[in-house]
Amino acid sequence: MPTIELDTNLPADRLPVGLEKRLCQAAATILNKPENYINVIVRPGLTMLHLSSEEPCVQLRINAFGVVGTAEQNRSHSARFFEFLCKELALGQDRYTKPLATPTRVAGACGGGVGVTADPWDCGVDLLRL
Template sequence: MDYLNVSEYIHRLETNVSADKVSPDLPKKICQVISSSLGKPLQYCVATVVPDVKMSWGGTNEPCAQATLVSIGALDVNKNKQHSKAFFDLICKELQISPERMYIHYINAPSSDMGYNYSTFHDILG
């Protein structure tokens, strides 16, 4: 990853939607979806929204987005379908983008690969 967030559950959303059309509450709403959908404590959730990205989808500059969700557990082929629905429902509504113009990349990280509070989640979670 080329960005750093301290969290057990990270969501990074990049979009070509302009900043003035992105609610300042969107990161908070994404954190709530992460916590609810993944069944994880809100205190460990971090969401980053990066608007105004120079981005093209299918050769056009119509509104689009890409997201990455990093989690320790709570991800698998069936759960990711449920997570996708929750994230697409929120993000497509908030950003007024078509669900055909957004990808979500799920990364199931080992607890030893997530640093937190001078250690890793391996020490915290076992």
């Protein structure tokens, strides 16, 4: 079950109503997973610093087995999540930090198997600046 975590220093009242549901729908489409398998966590109002600035920003983290792996997959997922977040949060296209790394393999919780966890830079949606 993919888990999508959106951290932001934006106050809750600046987030669009229903963002978590639309993020879940977008993640289901982007990751090609059933919507009811996806967990979404939105954490507004956090203390965050990016590029030595406390200006509004968001960070998206995706933890999933079997949907994130190759650089091509990551670029595709990244672009689609970025487009979604830019639209939902009125982010400018020039406020995106490009991915820097590839996913790392970790021991999975499902039967001790090996899965992929994608940090923000792994999946491509690093820190987005408003």
